[in-house]
Amino acid sequence: MNNQKKISLRSQRSVKQKTIITLIVTSLVLLYAFSLWSQDFTIASSQSSPLTILYRLFIVPIIDPTYWSSFVENSLLMLETVAIAYAGGIAASLFALPLAVFSAKNSGGKVSYVGKVILNAIRSIPELLFGVFFVAAVGPGSFAGVLAISINSIGMIGKLYAESIESIDRAPVDAIKASGGNRLQAFWYGILPQILPQFLSISLFRFEIDVRASTILGLVGAGGIGVPLILSQQQRHWEEVGVILIIVIVFVVVIDQLSGKIRTKLV
Amino acid sequence: MIEFKDVSLIYPNRVEALKNIDLTIEKGEFVVIVGMSGAGKSTLMKCINRMVVPTGGEVIVDNQIVSQLKESKLRQLRTQIGIIFQDYNLVKRMSVLRNVMVGRLGHTSTFNSLISRFPQEDLQLAMKNLKRIGIDEKAYVRSDQLSGGQQQRVSIARVLTQQPKIILADEPVASLDPPTSHQVMRDLKRVSKEDGLTTIVNLHFIDLAMEYADRIIGMREGEIVFDGPIAEVTEKTFEEIYGRPIREEEKRGD
Numbered sequence: 001m002n003n004q005k006k007i008s009l010r011s012q013r014s015v016k017q018k019t020i021i022t023l024i025v026t027s028l029v030l031l032y033a034f035s036l037w038s039q040d041f042t043i044a045s046s047q048s049s050p051l052t053i054l055y056r057l058f059i060v061p062i063i064d065p066t067y068w069s070s071f072v073e074n075s076l077l078m079l080e081t082v083a084i085a086y087a088g089g090i091a092a093s094l095f096a097l098p099l100a101v102f103s104a105k106n107s108g109g110k111v112s113y114v115g116k117v118i119l120n121a122i123r124s125i126p127e128l129l130f131g132v133f134f135v136a137a138v139g140p141g142s143f144a145g146v147l148a149i150s151i152n153s154i155g156m157i158g159k160l161y162a163e164s165i166e167s168i169d170r171a172p173v174d175a176i177k178a179s180g181g182n183r184l185q186a187f188w189y190g191i192l193p194q195i196l197p198q199f200l201s202i203s204l205f206r207f208e209i210d211v212r213a214s215t216i217l218g219l220v221g222a223g224g225i226g227v228p229l230i231l232s233q234q235q236r237h238w239e240e241v242g243v244i245l246i247i248v249i250v251f252v253v254v255i256d257q258l259s260g261k262i263r264t265k266l267v
Numbered sequence: 268m269i270e271f272k273d274v275s276l277i278y279p280n281r282v283e284a285l286k287n288i289d290l291t292i293e294k295g296e297f298v299v300i301v302g303m304s305g306a307g308k309s310t311l312m313k314c315i316n317r318m319v320v321p322t323g324g325e326v327i328v329d330n331q332i333v334s335q336l337k338e339s340k341l342r343q344l345r346t347q348i349g350i351i352f353q354d355y356n357l358v359k360r361m362s363v364l365r366n367v368m369v370g371r372l373g374h375t376s377t378f379n380s381l382i383s384r385f386p387q388e389d390l391q392l393a394m395k396n397l398k399r400i401g402i403d404e405k406a407y408v409r410s411d412q413l414s415g416g417q418q419q420r421v422s423i424a425r426v427l428t429q430q431p432k433i434i435l436a437d438e439p440v441a442s443l444d445p446p447t448s449h450q451v452m453r454d455l456k457r458v459s460k461e462d463g464l465t466t467i468v469n470l471h472f473i474d475l476a477m478e479y480a481d482r483i484i485g486m487r488e489g490e491i492v493f494d495g496p497i498a499e500v501t502e503k504t505f506e507e508i509y510g511r512p513i514r515e516e517e518k519r520g521d
Contacts, residue, residue, distance in 0.1 A: 172369075175356035175422075178316060179429050180346030180373025185380050189369050193360045 057242035081224030085210035088149025100161030123155030142223030274324035299480035346373035349426030351436035359411035370428035416447035472519040
């Protein structure tokens with residue numbers, strides 16, 4: 001036993017590999033040190049302490065009955081936000097479909113990269129920018145929100161759709177064609193059953209993200225709960241801000257839980 | 268009846284898959300094609316329903332020259348030819364019954380098939396065929412819940428529901444274990460005899476070929492090197508087909 005050559009789990013690294021790894025690690029450490037050093041950690045003077053603000057945000061609205069009615073009022077606005085996310089998400093899912101077919105390697109053919117570039121371009125623009133743009137274009141309100149959400153979501157939904165189209169199993173399609181089925185039948189019975197559950201799951205996942213995104217969109221005037229949020233925040237009306245934040249948290253948590261449950265059932 | 272007249276096929280990468288094949292297969296025969304991988308077994312089979320097109324010669328199925336058929340005639344011919352694949356090629360997320368109904372698509376109008384409106388007698392036929400191979404109680408189970416052997420038997424039911432005249436089975440038991448292989452081959456032979464179907468099976472296990480074939484065709488490097496009824500076949504014949512002694516792994520066993 002003793003004269004056997006020792007086996008190490010990892011293959012031996014060459015000197016070059018070792019130098020490269022050392023260089024990467026050192027530069028990461030230096031980068032972190034530099035970013036810490038470049039921050040300004042001094043606390044600017046403020047009239048109220050963070051603790052009082054937290055107290056006014058999350059405790060007062062719950063214990064003081066005068067704020068209870070505003071829970072109902074703001075919940076309606078939150079529903080508007082959810083509606084914006086839903087409408088935008090459905091529009092995006094529909095528009096993403098042709099783009100995804102176009103940009104998946106197996107269905108789009110040689111020009112599939114064009115579709116990929118378009119989807120990447122859409123994804124790289126933040127939704128807030130789309131919000132500002134559409135508020136300017138169609139005026140403030142939920143319509144601008146729906147437009148911003150739908151355009152923005154196409155980027156991610158399209159990419160994920162395309163990936164699921166790329167991962168389908170061609171074999172059943174061959175079987176249908178070989179038994180005399182036409183192309184439409186091959187798509188309907190061979191491909192659709194494979195991609196439909198994934199598509200639904202992707203759209204639901206994006207809807208979760210859109211609920212959060214459309215909350216933010218209100219800040220630039222695109223309708224929903226974000227509008228009163230930014231107004232009360234500017235007036236330092238922390239109790240009102242607290243009411244809204246609690247509503248947003250409850251809605252987002254409930255929707256995420258529900259859609260997560262549905263998604264595990266789907267796939 | 269299937270006829271090959273001086274059929275050759277050279278793939279674009281210059282591989283000569285078939286060399287001057289002359290072959291006649293009569294209605295109702297159960298033919299097993301044996302040979303090593305790369306001998307041209309699959310290519311020969313694919314010529315019959317034009318999944319590949321020969322570069323020379325003619326394939327004639329029921330008095331039609333396959334390579335000259337128009338698109339719609341070809342689809343019609345394909346509804347007459349059922350195929351059983353090595354990997355079953357079922358849609359895994361669909362129920363067994365739906366997968367079997369895929370065999371009816373060639374006989375169903377596009378519109379009706381898109382809204383899943385199949386005639387009751389077609390559904391009866393599908394169910395009857397599931398019963399014939401003994402998996403009718405799984406009709407509403409998702410097909411990926413079934414074992415490999417069960418999935419392959421579903422694909423036999425799918426082919427039967429197509430009501431073909433010819434069945435082509437390309438290595439139908441290559442992914443299965445020995446007892447399941449025998450069961451699938453038994454089922455396939457039984458139903459094809461019951462319905463009087465012409466059946467061509469590619470196999471590379473010689474003991475399975477010996478047990479189930481009526482007639483054996485041996486291929487090597489794109490040529491037919493043996494063709495005769497099972498009575499004439501001995502282990503020596505296989506050594507001639509393979510061009511070397513038979514190895515133990517070329518038998519599936521029981």
